[in-house]
Amino acid sequence: MNAMVLDSPTLIGSRRPNQLMMRPAPRTAGLLTRRGWAVVTLALGLVLGAAYLAGMAMSNEAVYVPTDSVVVHQGDTLWSIAEQRTTPGGDVRQTVALIKSLNQLKGVGLVAGDQLWVPYLP
Numbered sequence: 200m201n202a203m204v205l206d207s208p209t210l211i212g213s214r215r216p217n218q219l220m221m222r223p224a225p226r227t228a229g230l231l232t233r234r235g236w237a238v239v240t241l242a243l244g245l246v247l248g249a250a251y252l253a254g255m256a257m258s259n260e261a262v263y264v265p266t267d268s269v270v271v272h273q274g275d276t277l278w279s280i281a282e283q284r285t286t287p288g289g290d291v292r293q294t295v296a297l298i299k300s301l302n303q304l305k306g307v308g309l310v311a312g313d314q315l316w317v318p319y320l321p
Contacts, residue, residue, distance in 0.1 A: 264318060280315065281294035284317045
């Protein structure tokens with residue numbers, strides 16, 4: 200037969216419950232610890248670094264454009280030069296943008312006597 204032993208009331212009162220189980224979770228001032236902030240900062244730095252390197256790789260891709268040089272005459276405009284250098288049926292605006300890019304021009308103003316790089320037409 201199984202016997203059950205009951206503790207006396209004096210022993211039951213003298214036992215202390217496990218304090219770790221009774222204690223609520225400690226409240227922290229922020230959501231992340233120092234280690235958590237370090238991990239977040241490191242991850243953010245890696246993502247930004249990868250994005251920067253990807254942007255540099257894309258911007259360094261050289262495109263070969265065969266060119267000629269022309270001298271700007273009195274009355275010439277960027278549009279008139281681009282019209283002469285645009286293939287039939289092509290978009291003159293793209294040629295203007297290409298001439299500006301080739302010559303690193305900020306605006307569309309030209310000075311007579313300047314030399315410009317323009318797309319080559321066979």
